[in-house]
Amino acid sequence: MKIRDILKPRWATAVSGYSNPTPIIATAAIASSGQVGGRLIPLVILDSSEKPALDELIRLHAFLPPGDVRITWGQVKELKDHVVLHVEFLRPMETEVHLEFEIGKYGGLVDQIFSTRVLYVMTGRSGDRFVDKHDDDRISVEIPDTGFFKVWDEMFYKNTIKQMRQKGLGRQEAKRAAREYIEQWRNFDNIRV
Amino acid sequence: MPINEIDLSGLSSAVVPWLALLLSLIGLYSSRKALRLSEAQEERQKPLLVLYQQEGYVRYDLDSSSRYFAFLLSVSNRSDADNAISEVLLRLTYTTSESVEMTVKIPSTEKTERVFEEFNGPLLTVPERVDAHQTVSGWCYFQVKDALLDGCRIERHSIAIIDSHGIEVSVEPIVVQEFSNED
Numbered sequence: 308m309k310i311r312d313i314l315k316p317r318w319a320t321a322v323s324g325y326s327n328p329t330p331i332i333a334t335a336a337i338a339s340s341g342q343v344g345g346r347l348i349p350l351v352i353l354d355s356s357e358k359p360a361l362d363e364l365i366r367l368h369a370f371l372p373p374g375d376v377r378i379t380w381g382q383v384k385e386l387k388d389h390v391v392l393h394v395e396f397l398r399p400m401e402t403e404v405h406l407e408f409e410i411g412k413y414g415g416l417v418d419q420i421f422s423t424r425v426l427y428v429m430t431g432r433s434g435d436r437f438v439d440k441h442d443d444d445r446i447s448v449e450i451p452d453t454g455f456f457k458v459w460d461e462m463f464y465k466n467t468i469k470q471m472r473q474k475g476l477g478r479q480e481a482k483r484a485a486r487e488y489i490e491q492w493r494n495f496d497n498i499r500v
Numbered sequence: 501m502p503i504n505e506i507d508l509s510g511l512s513s514a515v516v517p518w519l520a521l522l523l524s525l526i527g528l529y530s531s532r533k534a535l536r537l538s539e540a541q542e543e544r545q546k547p548l549l550v551l552y553q554q555e556g557y558v559r560y561d562l563d564s565s566s567r568y569f570a571f572l573l574s575v576s577n578r579s580d581a582d583n584a585i586s587e588v589l590l591r592l593t594y595t596t597s598e599s600v601e602m603t604v605k606i607p608s609t610e611k612t613e614r615v616f617e618e619f620n621g622p623l624l625t626v627p628e629r630v631d632a633h634q635t636v637s638g639w640c641y642f643q644v645k646d647a648l649l650d651g652c653r654i655e656r657h658s659i660a661i662i663d664s665h666g667i668e669v670s671v672e673p674i675v676v677q678e679f680s681n682e683d
Binding site: 371401 | 607644
């Protein structure tokens with residue numbers, strides 16, 4: 308089991324020594340009027356087959372007051388196009404999840420997390436989809452910026468340019484298209500129900 | 501050689517350096533002693549709360565489908581600095597139906613009059629100030645819904661207090677007696 312070192316961006320706290328990340332089975336975004344101003348909140352379904360404490364944590368939230376978490380954003384030295392979100396649950400139970408987001412695949416989700424500062428977490432097994440589990444228990448986790456947004460903004464922009472260029476756009480065209488794409492994505496993010 | 505012919509300057513140049521060395525050694529000893537005293541004083545300023553559990557009870561309440569815990573605690577401040585208790589937690593370690601051990605932290609709650617009406621002792625409120633070299637004592641209450649422990653087996657309890665510096669002190673294991681009215 309390889310231990311990955313995580314670089315310390317200037318504005319984020321360094322974390323190190325983590326092994327395999329918690330697998331993300333599916334993602335979604337849901338909006339409820341009266342919650343976070345009716346905004347679209349990103350949601351992840353995590354594979355808890357190796358982490359039963361996560362199932363238990365979600366179950367406990369039905370009986371206890373809101374808990375506490377410690378959040379760390381970061382990058383992975385070996386994986387340039389990834390960002391890391393490490394969530395250390397402190398109360399009502401101590402456990403942690405380590406999420407690695409490939410920007411090309413989850414960039415929009417990560418940007419939504421920065422925008423709303425909330426992430427819904429559910430658990431499931433490989434193959435589960437949100438449409439089949441939308442009535443299951445979930446918890447909402449407050450995810451503050453911790454100062455990493457500037458790094459993220461730059462990474463998201465560069466990755467979007469790279470994707471545009473892969474689609475055949477020229478250099479300047481790709482930059483313009485990337486800016487427009489991100490701007491439109493963030494406008495979409497502001498939709499309320 | 502007569503005394504009046506003794507070379508005083510020569511004598512002083514031989515004696516003075518040794519005298520200076522002696523004085524500096526005395527100064528070194530004094531300053532080291534002062535440093536140790538200062539360090540001991542600094543050590544006594546560090547937060548140091550000591551927790552002791554005097555009594556512990558649990559009562560099962562069918563009306564609210566909960567079990568209620570009551571603990572009589574005393575907290576002593578052995579430091580020279582004032583402190584305060586910011587939080588009291590009950591840690592329940594239990595085994596789930598899948599044989600996985602979990603630990604949950606339950607925050608303290610207000611006294612439920614109906615459940616512990618016989619308990620008339622002082623309440624240990626949070627936050628609670630604990631001055632230097634003082635002790636505070638009182639009852640703490642915790643409510644745990646039965647559904648939370650459904651299918652689980654409690655392995656152990658422990659009580660933890662967190663002071664205003666975020667330092668945690670706990671007592672474990674603790675014995676919890678079932679409390680019931682004796683008719």
